[in-house]
Amino acid sequence: MKAINQKISYDYDIDISVLEISEDHIHMVVGSEPKISPSKIMEIVKGISARELFRLNPDVKRQ
Numbered sequence: 001m002k003a004i005n006q007k008i009s010y011d012y013d014i015d016i017s018v019l020e021i022s023e024d025h026i027h028m029v030v031g032s033e034p035k036i037s038p039s040k041i042m043e044i045v046k047g048i049s050a051r052e053l054f055r056l057n058p059d060v061k062r063q
Contacts, residue, residue, distance in 0.1 A: 001026065004052045005045065012044055 001021050005028070009016045014036075018029035030041055054061040 001049065001053065004049050008045055008048050012041075014041055014045070 002019060005016060005019060005026075008014065013032065015031040016028055017031065018027070020027040028045075030038075030045070032041055
């Protein structure tokens with residue numbers, strides 16, 4: 001999950017300054033240019049990371 005979020009950060013020029021990953025959730029502090037709203041940042045991060053996680057671990061989706 002950390003690698004997935006680092007790739008998203010690089011691809012979308014989003015600065016993830018703090019990333020804590022627990023078993024069932026993630027805490028992060030992010031920053032970006034003012035032209036990108038916080039809700040848009042989270043839409044990008046959540047959407048891409050969920051798709052990638054389910055692609056790599058199909059058993060997680062079934063749970």
